[in-house]
Amino acid sequence: MTRFSIQDMSRQSGLSEPTLRYYEEVGLLGPIARDESSGHRRYSDDDLDAAQVLSCLRAMGVGIDDMRTYLANRRDGHEKAAEQRDILLRHADRVEEQIVTLRTHLDYLRAKAALWDARDRADAAAEAEAHVELEAVLPRLEAVLR
Incomplete structure (x- = not known):
């Protein structure tokens, strides 16, 4: 060994x-x-x-209790397969929620950067377009910040 x-x-x-x-x-x-x-x-x-x-x-952000259960289930084998699946899927759902939140943050940052870029170039049409993008993102941003 x-x-x-x-x-x-x-x-x-x-x-x-x-x-x-x-x-x-x-x-x-x-x-x-x-x-x-x-x-x-x-x-x-x-x-x-x-x-x-x-x-x-x-x-993956799995907590201590679920780690403990996961390791115990590994030792028990096939009879604990459903519980293993459930642990992993529960954490997959949490990661999916984080992805939605991060995607919203990314969309907001890009829209805000586009707004400032348009202002820097003194491009009124691009600034108006950036405002429209920003207004579309704001409700999603407010939702994920709650």
């Missing part, structure tokens, strides 16, 4: 050393073996696999 130092785990999983320690503390990883002479953590291949899964889930 390969044994990784915490530095190796951090590099390979993308999780910081403090995050690895925290995940061990809250029970997401571990128990982690210790070197008998130094007491340093020694991670296994299975620990690395779990850390890489946690890194992906963390990047």
